Amino acid sequence: MFKAAKVIAVKDLRIELRSKVVLNQILPFVAVVLIIFAFAFNKYPALLVTVAPGLYWVTALFSSLLALQRSFSLESENNAKDALILYGLDPAGIYIGKVIAVLVEMVLLEVFLTLGIVFLYSTHLHELADLAFSSIVGTLGILAVGVTFSAMTSASKAKETILPLLLLPVVAPVLLSGTKAWENEIAGKAGLGDPWVGLLILFAAAFLALGTLTFGSVLEE
Amino acid sequence: MNGYVEAGYAAVTAGLGSYAIWLSVKSRRLREAFVRVKVDDEAPKQGE
Amino acid sequence: MNRRRWVAVFGAFALTTVAITYVMGLWVTPPDVFQGNLVRLIYVHPAVAWVAYLAYGVTSLSSIAYLWKKTRNYKWDLLAASSTEVGVVFTALTLITGSIWGRPTWGVWWTWDARLTTTALLLVLYLGYLALRRVTEDREQRAKRGAVAALIAFIDVPIVHQSVVWWKTLHQSATVFNADLNPKIHGEMAWTLLLGFLSFTAVYLWMVIKRYEIAKAEMAAEEQGIEEAIRERVGSL
Numbered sequence: 001m002f003k004a005a006k007v008i009a010v011k012d013l014r015i016e017l018r019s020k021v022v023l024n025q026i027l028p029f030v031a032v033v034l035i036i037f038a039f040a041f042n043k044y045p046a047l048l049v050t051v052a053p054g055l056y057w058v059t060a061l062f063s064s065l066l067a068l069q070r071s072f073s074l075e076s077e078n079n080a081k082d083a084l085i086l087y088g089l090d091p092a093g094i095y096i097g098k099v100i101a102v103l104v105e106m107v108l109l110e111v112f113l114t115l116g117i118v119f120l121y122s123t124h125l126h127e128l129a130d131l132a133f134s135s136i137v138g139t140l141g142i143l144a145v146g147v148t149f150s151a152m153t154s155a156s157k158a159k160e161t162i163l164p165l166l167l168l169p170v171v172a173p174v175l176l177s178g179t180k181a182w183e184n185e186i187a188g189k190a191g192l193g194d195p196w197v198g199l200l201i202l203f204a205a206a207f208l209a210l211g212t213l214t215f216g217s218v219l220e221e
Numbered sequence: 222m223n224g225y226v227e228a229g230y231a232a233v234t235a236g237l238g239s240y241a242i243w244l245s246v247k248s249r250r251l252r253e254a255f256v257r258v259k260v261d262d263e264a265p266k267q268g269e
Numbered sequence: 270m271n272r273r274r275w276v277a278v279f280g281a282f283a284l285t286t287v288a289i290t291y292v293m294g295l296w297v298t299p300p301d302v303f304q305g306n307l308v309r310l311i312y313v314h315p316a317v318a319w320v321a322y323l324a325y326g327v328t329s330l331s332s333i334a335y336l337w338k339k340t341r342n343y344k345w346d347l348l349a350a351s352s353t354e355v356g357v358v359f360t361a362l363t364l365i366t367g368s369i370w371g372r373p374t375w376g377v378w379w380t381w382d383a384r385l386t387t388t389a390l391l392l393v394l395y396l397g398y399l400a401l402r403r404v405t406e407d408r409e410q411r412a413k414r415g416a417v418a419a420l421i422a423f424i425d426v427p428i429v430h431q432s433v434v435w436w437k438t439l440h441q442s443a444t445v446f447n448a449d450l451n452p453k454i455h456g457e458m459a460w461t462l463l464l465g466f467l468s469f470t471a472v473y474l475w476m477v478i479k480r481y482e483i484a485k486a487e488m489a490a491e492e493q494g495i496e497e498a499i500r501e502r503v504g505s506l
Binding site: 222223225226228229230232233236237240241244245247248251252254255 | 280287291294295305306307309310313314317355358361362365366369370372373472475476479480482483486487489490
Binding site for chain 3: 145148149152153156157158162165166168169170172173176177180195196199202203206207210214217218220
């Protein structure tokens with residue numbers, strides 16, 4: 001299982017290094033969203049600091065949709081997904097590999113996003129380790145469900161529209177917990193014992209387990 | 222009574238009622254379609 | 270009596286009980302001391318909400334039954350899909366009647382109360398499930414993926430609920446939401462309440478049976494269509 005995961009993750013990241021779609025398209029998308037939020041709050045720029053945690057998670061969620069779609073458009077070209085199964089790769093391994101590859105890309109995007117929030121919105125961040133931990137766990141939760149849903153929809157004609165509809169309601173708790181965890185951490189109120197961080201961990205663990213167990217049924221014809 | 226009560230009962234009646242009508246119409250149509258298919262299937266046999 | 274007749278009789282029974290609930294709720298029961306006539310919504314709103322939760326419970330159980338190899342059967346898949354569709358209708362009605370009740374009680378059509386927010390998320394969650402089924406053409410893939418999506422929703426609902434409850438209690442002082450029912454409900458009010466639950470559950474059962482039969486007939490038609498297409502190309506089977 002872990003060998004298959006490594007094969008898939010390395011393959012996807014190597015494709016990204018060569019094609020640079022995340023770097024050239026999704027990263028600028030993050031920048032645009034950061035600027036557009038500033039327009040939405042144009043009358044009260046100070047509000048941007050207050051709502052920065054929420055904006056962070058909304059932006060992370062939307063860019064994860066793009067990263068997921070990118071990751072699975074790789075497989076639907078020339079039916080590469082069937083080839084993966086034919087090679088005899090373990091479905092659970094494929095699942096974990098996909099999650100790891102997109103997670104690496106998302107961490108990169110979120111570092112950039114955090115810099116944007118610090119410099120463009122003049123937000124003061126401390127407790128960086130706590131923030132990073134909750135971000136990674138929360139993103140892992142989003143991707144744990146996202147990879148399953150992307151695999152289900154990537155071959156369908158309506159893939160662009162159906163993925164957000166499926167994913168957004170399910171990951172609503174991540175958005176809520178992530179925002180709360182960030183707010184508390186920025187306020188210096190709670191460390192890792194924060195119940196919101198606990199909820200993020202629970203979410204990621206539950207859906208990683210479910211994804212690993214069911215990915216075989218999702219891929220099967 | 223006060224408008225709100227009527228609106229609430231009306232909403233439930235309209236919602237469930239229209240869904241129930243849709244179900245009935247659809248199931249009747251499907252049943253008729255099946256009958257037609259059966260008749261069509263049998264027709265050429267008689268001619269043979 | 271054949272099966273179709275039984276279903277029709279049961280439908281008539283469900284309709285009659287709902288009619289009796291309406292008569293009791295609208296005219297026979299007295300107005301409440303605090304809420305006045307508004308209390309009459311109690312005979313429909315909680316019952317409709319209960320059916321929505323019941324429907325999704327059935328969806329979850331039958332999806333698990335489909336995924337489990339020992340009990341795998343298309344019937345479970347069709348039942349899950351039918352129950353979800355009926356559940357979505359009842360969820361929408363729960364939100365509408367709740368909103369209608371909320372306006373005069375709290376002064377607003379909507380408030381970010383834990384139960385309201387969870388119910389709204391439930392609606393979109395299962396609308397997504399139905400949409401996924403609609404875009405998945407292969408029957409077996411539709412069944413498997415639908416079952417996995419239903420399982421995801423099933424695990425998600427308690428987490429959603431917990432997060433929303435914390436969201437409201439950890440950060441906001443007491444909300445307006447305490448329109449809790451008058452604890453002293455007696456006599457005909459209690460009976461009408463109970464009748465409401467029974468009658469809407471009967472309506473749910475009738476609707477699921479109807480929807481299930483439609484789904485089954487459509488599946489048979491699909492198969493027949495394929496067979497006919499094959500017959501046209503290859504000659505007789």
